[in-house]
Amino acid sequence: MGASHSHRNKHCHSHQSPINICTKKARHDPILKPLNIQYDSKTSKRIVNMGHCFNVEFDDTADMSVINDGPLTGKYRLRQFHFHWGSTDADGSEHVIDGKVYPAELHIVHWNSHRYPTFEEAAKHPDGLAVIGVLLKIGEKNPVLQTIIDNLGQVKTKGKEHMLIKYELSSMLPKDLNYWTYPGSLTTEPYFECVTWIVLQHAIPISSAQLTQFRGLLCTAENEKPVPILENHRRVQRLHDRVARSSCT
Ligand SMILES: NS(=O)(=O)c1ccc(S(=O)(=O)c2ccccc2)s1
Numbered sequence: 001m002g003a004s005h006s007h008r009n010k011h012c013h014s015h016q017s018p019i020n021i022c023t024k025k026a027r028h029d030p031i032l033k034p035l036n037i038q039y040d041s042k043t044s045k046r047i048v049n050m051g052h053c054f055n056v057e058f059d060d061t062a063d064m065s066v067i068n069d070g071p072l073t074g075k076y077r078l079r080q081f082h083f084h085w086g087s088t089d090a091d092g093s094e095h096v097i098d099g100k101v102y103p104a105e106l107h108i109v110h111w112n113s114h115r116y117p118t119f120e121e122a123a124k125h126p127d128g129l130a131v132i133g134v135l136l137k138i139g140e141k142n143p144v145l146q147t148i149i150d151n152l153g154q155v156k157t158k159g160k161e162h163m164l165i166k167y168e169l170s171s172m173l174p175k176d177l178n179y180w181t182y183p184g185s186l187t188t189e190p191y192f193e194c195v196t197w198i199v200l201q202h203a204i205p206i207s208s209a210q211l212t213q214f215r216g217l218l219c220t221a222e223n224e225k226p227v228p229i230l231e232n233h234r235r236v237q238r239l240h241d242r243v244a245r246s247s248c249t
C-alpha cells in the first residue's frame with residue numbers, strides 16, 4: 001500500500017516493516033555496541049494460539065529478562081516471541097537479505113521499560129519496542145525449538161493457551177549476535193511505527209519436519225471447521241528515507 005499523505009505532505013506510513021536488507025548498503029556504524037541479552041528462564045509463562053500465529057509470553061512485570069546496548073538506549077523488557085512462516089519451505093521469512101527469502105523468522109519482542117510505564121504506552125512511540133529478528137534456515141532438527149513444538153498440540157485452536165515453565169530462550173539464539181538495525185513497524189495489525197528492528201546476521205536451523213508442524217496450527221476455534229495457519233508473513237515494504245546499519249564491517 002502506498003504511503004498516505006497528511007496535510008504536511010509528510011508520509012505517516014513510511015517506516016513500515018519488513019524490508020529487504022541490502023547488506024552492501026548497510027554500513028558498519030562504529031557507535032553501535034554489541035547486543036547485551038539477559039534472559040531469565042523463570043520468566044517464561046505460557047504459549048498462546050493467537051489465531052494468526054502463536055506467542056510465547058513472558059512475565060514482564062519487572063526487569064528480569066531484558067536486552068540493552070546494541071542500538072538501544074536503556075533496558076528493554078522481554079514480552080513475547082513468535083514466528084512467521086510460509087505455506088512451503090520456499091518462503092516464510094518477513095525480512096529478506098539481498099533478495100534471499102528464508103523459510104521462517106523468529107521475532108523476540110521487547111518494550112522500553114526504561115522510558116515508558118507500560119507495554120501499551122511504549123507501543124505509541126518510535127523508541128517504544130525493540131524486536132530481535134532471527135532468520136530460520138532448513139537444517140538439522142533444532143532441539144530447543146522442539147520443546148516449543150511439543151507444546152503446539154495443546155494450543156491447536158485459536159485462543160487456547162498452555163503453561164510453559166522455565167524456557168531457556170537464550171539457548172535458541174546463535175552465538176554470533178552481529179546484527180543489522182533500522183527503524184520500522186509492527187508487521188501485523190496495528191502496524192504501529194514503534195519498532196527498533198535488530199535483525200541477526202546469523203540464521204538458526206529448523207528441520208523441514210519441524211516447520212511442517214507450525215502449519216498444523218489452526219486459526220479457527222475449537223467448535224469451528226478447522227482451517228490451518230499455512231502462512232503468516234508480510235511482504236517487504238519500501239525503505240523510503242531509512243538506512244539500515246550493521247554492527248560489524
Ligand atoms: N511481527 S511483529 O514482531 O512486528 C509484532 C506484531 C505485533 C506484535 S505485539 O503483539 O507485540 C503488539 C505490539 C504493539 C501493539 C499491539 C501488538 S509484535
Ligand SMILES: [Zn+2]
Nearest residue numbers: 082084107187
Ligand atoms: Zn512478528
